[in-house]
Amino acid sequence: MAKHRGRGIAAIEYPTGMNQNGDPSQAWIKLKMDGRVDVFAGTVDIGQGSKTVHSQIVADTLGVPMDWVTMDTSNTDSSAFCMGTFASRGTFIGGNAVRLAAEKVRNRILEIGGELLEIDPGDLEIIDGEVIAKGSPDKKIGVGDIAGAATFVKGELISGQGTALKDYATLDPETGAVTIPPHSAISYAACAVEVEVDEETGDVRVLKMSQVYDVGCAINPTMVEGQIEGGAIQGLGLGLLENCYPYYPSNDHRGGQFGSYLAPSMEDLPELECIILENPSADGPFGAKAIGEMANNAQPPAIATAIYNAVGVWVTELPITPEKVLRALEAKAAGIPESVTTGKVVRYDEALSITSHQSADAVVTFAV
């Protein structure tokens, strides 16, 4: 009996948002009379940082300092409509909505600035809160002065709205064929792990994890790092520890507290290396794609592959608990054919499963 080391790798692709048949998010921006910017959007920040990222997008689109921007996402009643914070759509779709709204506000600022400076708006740019003539930087006017002139002289509230909306699928009435526009942005990632498997106890430890994420352009790299690192440890938990209903569908043994529902702790943290690969998307705001949910997808298959590499058994059910590893090792020693994974076909091995109650459906085939 000994501990064995193995390495495994998994690669994933992940779609950004639903991103078909509409999937709208909207934003509305108004310029205060001192040039500061109020953004009303429905995207909810649940800790992922969408308020920060949307503020960055608005500030960069308008050309004003980021601390001029206030994101008001305080309620979904008075805010512009958003489909929701899910499907990794906050930065790409919600971000496009605030970008489109900000472009309209920017255009109106330039038009009024052009009137005041008596310069064609096409020859103006906005830098750090000032509208400046290209090539003639002494001819300039503050965005606050433009907003003040609009308010007190022109009698206008400078505002803009934006909607990110994906094209709908079309139906050919003759043939019944449905044509769906291609997905706007696919993120890619790969995860490699090194594990140590204890043949005697079935215990699996992840020693090292290296990951690469293509997220388009990382609008806020520190936050992307945070999502990737957080996802890595969630993925480790999904691979080895976490199970809501260990004997599904019976809920008798459901974990009701952290003593029985095992989430990874700081002591489970492997040596972790994360790389952000910036591969800009043509459609995303400032080249962004998604990170969000994809961050915990690649680790479980990488861990399963590393366990096969270490001790020669496939465990085809998550989480890969010591019990499942030991059952697989016993089955191998007894000469029982092992579970098989061949690309798109998984043979679900009831003899090795401790949760299966569905004997009629032993083979699960996924459509290619």
Place this chain on the structure above:
Amino acid sequence: MSLNITVNGASRTVNAEPLTPLLHVLREELDVLSPKAGCQNGGCGTCTVLVDGEPRRSCLLPIAAVEGAEIRTVEGLAPPGQLSPLQEAWIHHYAAQCGFCTGGFLMAATAYLENGGSDDHTEIAKALGGHVCRCTGYVKILDAVSAAARGDSFDLTTTAAGLHTTLKGVDQ
């Protein structure tokens, strides 16, 4: 019954049943809101406060057991409007995402540092291993605590960048 406790240096008198958890007294009677009610089973650590300098789960601690004790919470880590060096490290290293676990981590890490804890990641993980965080993957929390243990100073207008390789412009 009426009891006296000291909360962040101020003496407070509370009226509570003796088995009322300290967490409820802090949040509902004294309006001290940094300890969070997470699992309320002692498993997650987000309600952690310092009782006479020791990190304790306030959800499991009857108020009668802490009569006369000195309680410290995040509100008492620094004078109003200021931050402790650990809190500055937390901001600089972006160690909070949703922030629900942060108060408990800060108090346990404060006790670790006040007891002479080092910047060694294994030692920090031993001290903070009972706290659950679902957002950060613990990486930046470890970075923040070890930076505070080393006495690093921080520019709070920036976050710690360049921890990981970034390859730009593959398709450009």
